[in-house]
Amino acid sequence: MTLQITPDIALDEDELSERFVRAPGPGGQNVNKVATAVQLRFDVRRSPSLPAAVRARLEKLAGSRLDSDGVLTIHAHRHRTRERNRADARERLVELIAKASHVPKPRRPTKPSRAAKARRVDEKKQRARVKRLRGPVGGGD
Incomplete structure (x- = not known):
């Protein structure tokens, strides 16, 4: 299965890895028992799906979410269920790559x-x- 970013860019599911961890913050009795937060990892530098220009812009946009090996990590823990956090992480990845695929207009002084x-x-x-x-x-007086 593939994750469609733009008409030209699609990521293969094998390029993504997910790990479920316990979410931070309040959550009642389940917070220490159920791992609902997701860590979505995507290797930007080794991805065959990304063109070189998009890869370079994505590395700049990712900032501190990109480690020294070129792996982009997205933490999602906004929702109470795994499914919604998983979908949220994927949406954020798609949004980030779509933003990187946009070629900025050159500034003319x-x-x-x-x-x-x-x-x-x-x-x-x-x-x-x-x-x-x-x-x-x-x-004056």
Whole structure:
């Protein structure tokens, strides 16, 4: 079975590994007995499904979730059941890879136009004039 990210990118289930652990925080009597939180692991550097450009952007986006071996780990423990946490972890992985697959538009440096510079100077002069006209009220006694 595959996990479809974009029309061009799909991950094979074999590339993902899941481990269920006990969730942190409050949870009543079951919190210390039932492992409902999921740790989803995905090896970014060794994945044959990702193009090189997407892989590089994903490594930057992952930040501290990526270990030194290039394995992305997503912890999901928002919900009370394994199934919902598992689905949540997969959704977050899909979202992250989809965001990495988007090619950012290159920034072109721009300069303000001559008219914009003139408007700015005129506004500054007008403001200075207003402040100068306020002046001291009534002079000194």
